[in-house]
Amino acid sequence: MTSARAIRTVHTVAALRAQVNRWRAAGERIALVPTMGALHAGHVALMDAARETADRIIVSIFVNPTQFAPTEDLSRYPRTLEADLQKAGSAGVELAFVPDVDEMYPDGFCTTVSLRGPALGLETAFRPTHFAGVATVVAKLLIQAMPDVALFGEKDYQQLQVIIRLARDLDLPVEVVGVPTVREADGLALSSRNVYLSAAERAAAPALYRALMAAAFRIGREATTADAVEEARAAIIGAGFELDYVEARHAETLAPIASSMEGPIRLLVAARIGSTRLIDNIPV
Numbered sequence: 001m002t003s004a005r006a007i008r009t010v011h012t013v014a015a016l017r018a019q020v021n022r023w024r025a026a027g028e029r030i031a032l033v034p035t036m037g038a039l040h041a042g043h044v045a046l047m048d049a050a051r052e053t054a055d056r057i058i059v060s061i062f063v064n065p066t067q068f069a070p071t072e073d074l075s076r077y078p079r080t081l082e083a084d085l086q087k088a089g090s091a092g093v094e095l096a097f098v099p100d101v102d103e104m105y106p107d108g109f110c111t112t113v114s115l116r117g118p119a120l121g122l123e124t125a126f127r128p129t130h131f132a133g134v135a136t137v138v139a140k141l142l143i144q145a146m147p148d149v150a151l152f153g154e155k156d157y158q159q160l161q162v163i164i165r166l167a168r169d170l171d172l173p174v175e176v177v178g179v180p181t182v183r184e185a186d187g188l189a190l191s192s193r194n195v196y197l198s199a200a201e202r203a204a205a206p207a208l209y210r211a212l213m214a215a216a217f218r219i220g221r222e223a224t225t226a227d228a229v230e231e232a233r234a235a236i237i238g239a240g241f242e243l244d245y246v247e248a249r250h251a252e253t254l255a256p257i258a259s260s261m262e263g264p265i266r267l268l269v270a271a272r273i274g275s276t277r278l279i280d281n282i283p284v
């Protein structure tokens, strides 16, 4: 059951803070769900999880230019604000923070978060400036909204680990919560970028998840981790993808797997089909 409430939109940090301060003064627990809009059921799962833990939910909708490289899809990224506000309101969100680029990056802006640890490799090998943009905007959003809890999807698993580390390292007083990936019935992870897929590409796309599932099943049974990852690589390329990476990593530090290593493993993949780049991951 969702509890639809009237949603209010604010565009400035000052208006966001004024509302947050009123809620704080009343002793209410606040959740923030950061998004780039084009909301789908994956985002709604974050809002549902937020409702379980907080009295008030804020969604931010901001297509953050600094996390896109000049060659990437910033200009064609889907923008569906009216429908987004409708969906967020139906999911019990009361406040939408929808800043414009100048509000987030005023003239002279020159500060960026620098990262190592979980940001090394994987996405960074293909999007070298991406996580600096993500971490900087997320740090800003967390300082602007001062939530008790912020929710992020496991679909962007490396991003989630980077943000957990960011909050810990910068002593941001927020609980960072990861929410499991919401999938289509055939296994494809929901993503705002799925709208780019042609019918044929959409039909091929679940091969990504199937290859991860097959590898996760084989690891620790009849295959070494390295062999299972190699098989996943072949299956993904065989399904028509251009593979950026498929790797097994330590699930929290995202350190590469060494044969002597203990601890949980995560399989992560990024691959391109046509003009669309998809990512996915699962636990082993």
Ligand SMILES: Nc1ncnc2c1ncn2[C@@H]1O[C@H](COP(=O)(O)OP(=O)(O)OP(=O)(O)O)[C@@H](O)[C@H]1O
Pocket (backbone or CB within 6 Å): 034, 035, 036, 037, 041, 042, 043, 045, 046, 151, 152, 153, 154, 155, 156, 179, 180, 181, 182, 183, 189, 190, 191, 192, 193, 194
């Ligand atoms: N299928 C999903 N399941 C759970 N969370 C998701 C899913 N898709 C996105 N999210 C989460 O929603 C938040 C906002 O993501 P974003 O607005 O970039 O949407 P997206 O679908 O990931 O878009 P993109 O196509 O840019 O990857 C992030 O924390 C992201 O991990």
Ligand SMILES: CC(C)(CO)[C@@H](O)C(=O)[O-]
Pocket (backbone or CB within 6 Å): 034, 035, 036, 062, 064, 067, 134, 137, 138, 156, 159
């Ligand atoms: C966390 C985020 C909203 C920062 O722009 C974005 O990277 C996303 O939507 O996953």
Ligand code: BAL
Pocket (backbone or CB within 6 Å): 067, 068, 156
């Ligand atoms: N959901 C991740 C945002 C990005 O790919 O830029």
